[in-house]
Amino acid sequence: MTALPPDLAERLAAARSAVAAVDSRFGSTTPRRPLETVPGLAPLLPGGALHTGAVYSVLGSVALATALLAGPSAAGEWCGVVGVPGFGAEAAAGMGVDLARTVLVPDPGTDPVGIVDALVGALTVVLVGLPRRVAPGEASRLTARLRQRGAALVVHAPHGAHGASAWPQTEAQLTVTGSEWRGLGEGHGHLTGRIAAVAVQGRRAGRAQHTRMWLPDAEGRVRPALEPAAPQTSTPSTTPLTRVAG
Secondary structure, three states: OEEOOOOHHHHHHHHHHHHHHHHHHHOOOOOOOEOOOOOOOHHHOHHHOOEOOOEEEEEOOHHHHHHHHHHHHHOOOOEEEEOOOOOOHHHHHHHOOOHHHEEEEOOOOOOHHHHHHHHEOOEOEEEEEOOOOOOHHHHHHHHHHHHHHOOEEEEEEOOOOOOOOOOOOOOEEEEEEEEEEEEEOOOOEEEEEEEEEEEEEEOOOOOOEEEEEEOOOOOOOOEEOOOOOOOOOOOOOOOOOOOOOO
8 A cells, every 4th residue: 555645745736736737738638448347336337337537425334435446446546545544454455455556645635636636647446435525616627537547436424424426416326225234143153244235326318226235245256146135134234344344
């Protein structure tokens, strides 16, 4: 895992300003392209994959947001995680995130969007946790930068933190609406996996689609849950399975 030195964000911001000036002069835009995506997540995304130049919103689950990084990271892309307190390196690695090509900024201060803007272009996919809803103008400017530099953004927010979404006009919004933990017997045993109920709302779609998936299963994989729902147990949905669960 690569931690961002205190002065690196300023140097990256200066470099990004220079690149922005060149882009505005010559109108540079990187063609939109699909990124490698965990097969279990592909059916949830428009076009069956993450795409550069797009923003994806995840509500209520750091694990699901982290899983979106796993495909591109395992395929060799550089990724970043900015201001996501529940992010766990060990669990992320278990999902397929290559920590050697991951830049971690645990505390972005009061301007996480500015840090993301500095990283876009150097990194292909950035996961950011937002403490506030982003203004439409600010979102439009950064989305334009994503298109110019060929990067994708995953925005994570807790349930209810920003209303419907932390980011206007996302390509898709994925919301974990409930979960069932597996592996515990009558007061004994070990948690082996979690099945999550996920609602998916695409930007061009009408009604949200609903699905159930392992997040993760006993082997750390993210995949569709084909088995019927289990009866509710006394195990609360907030019980941590791994450092990245949530």
